[in-house]
Amino acid sequence: MLAGLALVLTACGTPASPAAPTATPTSRPYAGPLWVAPDPALHLEDDPGAAGRVVTCDQPVLGGSVAEPFSIGGEVRESPDAALREARDEGQWSGYDDDGMREVRREPDRALYTYESGGRVLQAVVVRHGRVLPGRGAGADGIAWWVESSARCDVVEYRDGLAESYGSEVWTDAAGHRISSQVVTSSTSDGDCLADGTRVLYLGNGDEGRRAYLRNTADYPKNVGEPFQADVPLPADAVDSGYRHGEERLWFAPDRRRAYVGGPDRVELWPLETEVLGCA
Template sequence: MRPLRIALVLPLLLPFLAACGDTTDGSPDVRDRPSGTAIGTAADAVSCAGRLGERGENTGVYDGGEAYDDPEAAVAGAADQVSPADVLDELRETAAEEDRRLFTYDAGGRTVVAVVVRDGRTVDDDGWYVESWARCDLAELPPEVAEASGTQVWTDASGAPVDTRTITSYAGPEHCDWQDMTFLELGRATYVRRPDMALARDVGFVVEDWDPSTTLPDDAHDTGFERDGERLWLAPDRSRAYVGGPDGVEMWPREREPLGCA
């Protein structure tokens, strides 16, 4: 929903610098657009509380895949382009031109995903295809949507979801049999829950072993971040993360070197 470490690099977690404002700062609210008005790019249609999460555009003659007979089919067939794909069934048409359509998905009273499809010429055929798409950070989508995409969203001290480029976690990839490991990215540091100790011994990718039950040190820094009732603390030198609650905490060691997964 958010790089997946090495091959762990999810496009959805790639940082984008494009700003995205809400409807109070001049960004368009597509729900107020009458049919037939000009449609810009998908990025013009979203109204993010924070930064734009991800975007894509097909410019020139489309050569990215199949063209479709109608706009709805083009949206439904865009799972290899639009992330998270789970929202495709929830998109609704909110603006139309002769050869273009705008489809959007709202959450929290704002448009957080947008897809523009065009009826035009492709390399192999003519038909409808995705011209552009954009979404806000996964933290702005419903939690179940982000979780279904493999992204674990954390909240701050007030309970508000935190941008996944500030903090995020995710399970390791199954095709490398790392699904039992959890990677927690916080700034430039990555911490690992239940690291594969055979790999840890062979390549030394973590600074020390994971500790499933320990005492929270008095000097641990409370980050204010929380997920599923578990809070996050850091050692003063940021070499360790402590995750847990009143009944106990786990110590997640910091990653020394990125772990590669082919």
């Protein structure tokens, strides 16, 4: 995911000497505080804290924070680098391309790591050297390094193909602009959790709730109100969502209990999930 170099080419007249590669410009270094007071309107696990001020996202920032003293699951470490790796391994923060994370600022009790692409900071992590509750791996003084706040942009803001490599299918509007995965996304199971080939369309997220629609429902008849249908005419009252995935278009029934995926003449009927699917 490291940003590539752009080559300047000339196509007319006398061949010119190759221009020197131009590096993608980097963002202005963050000079703000590495700790900010929690947002009272958010749960701490949904509050990106100081890390949220570092990233430059088009979509709403995703992230969370941990209060001192450190008391959540997982271990703490003796260095900020090790603490960053431990937190990722324990699933305490979600990001992409760990090898691309770089320490860009160090203070006595905090370190800032960022990942940049295309001249923007897409993810940031603040690692804290602070108090730890007993039993979490700190030394005798009860002080160690641990992730205090983390933030990242929506997966659709990263390079082409990254979302798909993580199993997330990116939808766009009619003009080809990517839609946030927090608004609409879909995925096809590789058999690790759901039955192999099961495809699920997700609408919405967070406090507004998330609706899911299933394709290939034969393995989950109790989780939907009706079976999937592979080839039906598009109903006259279907509501166009405006969303696209390649050649696929998406409509909904007026009551939102059905999704229609396909073309304007023939579509697949994906029923609404009525009982939440989960891994065994």
